[in-house]
Amino acid sequence: MKQTLKLTDIVAVGFMLFAFFLGAGNIIFPPLAGQLAGENL
Structure with missing residues (x-):
């Protein structure tokens, strides 16, 4: 059985x-990102 999807x-x-x-x-x-930055802020 094949169904097609409606636009919604x-x-x-x-x-x-x-x-x-x-x-x-x-x-x-x-x-x-904060963890990878470490002390380099």
Whole structure:
């Protein structure tokens, strides 16, 4: 059985992926950057 995605489903999945990657990056990247900087501020 083959199903096609509706436009709303495609938009919802696209927004979910966008929020997932950028949202996680905003939490993970700043502490990592601070740790890598060490004493070099």
